[in-house]
Amino acid sequence: MLGVGSWLLDVHSLLAQGPLTPPGAPAPTMKTLDQIEPRKAVQSLMGDADSLYIITSPGSYYLTANITGTSGKNGIKIASSDVTLDLNGFELVGGAGSLDGIVFGANTYFNCVIRNGTLRLWGGDAVDAANTNARIENIMAQFHPGRGIVAGDDSTVTCCKITSTPTGITTGRRCIVRDCIAAGCGIGIAVDDGSIISHCTASNGAGPYGILAGSGSTLTDCTASYNTGSVGISASYSSILTNCTAFGNHSDFGISVNSGSTLVNCSASFNSRDNATTAGIATGTGCTITHCTAITNVSMAGTTTPTTGMGFFVGSGSTIQNCTARLNQGDGIYIISETVVRENTCSTNGNGGDGAGIHITGQENRIEANSVTNNDRGIEANAIRNFIARNTARLNTLNYVIVAGNRIAQIVVPAVNAADINGANSGSGDGFTNLDPWANFSY
Secondary structure, three states: OOOHHHHHHHHHHHHOOOOOOOOOOOOOOOOOHHHHOOOEEHHHOOOEOOEEEEEOOOEEEEOOOOEEOOOOOEEEEEOOOOEEEEOOOOEEEOOOOOOOOEEEOOOOEEEEEEEEEEEEOOOOOOEEEOOEEEEEEEEEEEOOOOEEEEEOOOOEEEOOEEEOOOEEEEEOOOOEEEOOEEEOOOEEEEEOOOOEEEOOEEEOOOOOEEEEEOOOOEEEOOEEEOOOOOEEEEEOOOOEEEOOEEEOOOOOEEEEEOOOOEEEOOEEEOOEEOOOOOEEEEEOOOOEEEOOEEEOOEEOOOOOOOOOOEEEEOOOOOEEEOOEEEOOOOOOEEEOOOOEEEOOEEEOOOOOOOOEEEEEOOOOOEEEOOEEEOOOEEEEEOOOOOEEEOOEEEOOOEEEEEOOOOEEOOEEOOHHHHHHEEEOOOOOHHHOOOOOOOOEEEO
């Protein structure tokens, strides 16, 4: 049996096994910032003859401080594809004689991103990405005598605020512009064909357009207000506008679209201009306008006519349905030919001027199931060969003003309202009877 001393000796022998000196310095166990997010500081780069800093190879770059411009130079030139430039919340401030804030080189580049910062007071453009398919996001561009943001084909511009520039955001074809504000610009936002603009605002611009879109574009949830150019929101052929608003623009048209376009849930109100032909919403031929509203659009022209301050000015071969035209200085809905006008509400048009609820100036139109009240004239047809049925009219100065040669269902009218009818077919019915469901009513 072991004694206590022997037992302690054995324990100490066990505890003392192996060397106590470490084999070397401890190896690093954490990754460097470059390993986690490999990127380079812009301020570590060299410049060239016309730029303070130039990016010449793919990669991720960021600012470590504000950049102050120099006369005769750009702030940053990007001369490579596959570049991400993070302004990191800093500013690029131009100054007298400076060129562009951020500019791409002469070649065409691809897959570039610019984000998160402010550019102001550059002598040229804030961001000129005309030769690349860039994504530009969370950029504020202010006070540029050139343009705010210019992006080329297949570009995306998101979350930008542009103020006091001749052109706020200008892009090439097939671009996406979203969540942007353009204030005090010439053209607030301009995109070329096949582009998308969503959740954008253009206000207080002095150029010809608040928002301008090329053919085949889609505009959603956009607003143009208090611009002083020709059109608040303008879109070319075959475009779609949904939930767009033109308010308080000093423009010929609050919203104007070219042929083949569609407007849904759009609104134009309190737009004004001193020209002879003005309207809240104007369309080219072959357009569809549904669930739209035009209210209190006026003209400051010296002579008022049905075309000064119209609610809707609709091109031939179109459909306008379930829309509201109210308190416009001219006609509520002005149409030309081959158009369907169905289930609209037109009230108090000719307000301070001269206007009909619905004014027909051409042939082969179908006017059906509309309500016209308190206008100078309810439904007015100055041309022949139109179909007019199932409408209701009340308290217009004249409920129906229809020239001979139209196919109008019988107007059912109480004797007390007989004086409200002017023109051919008033009560004749053209084969309809007063029991016919196609009859028009004056009540």
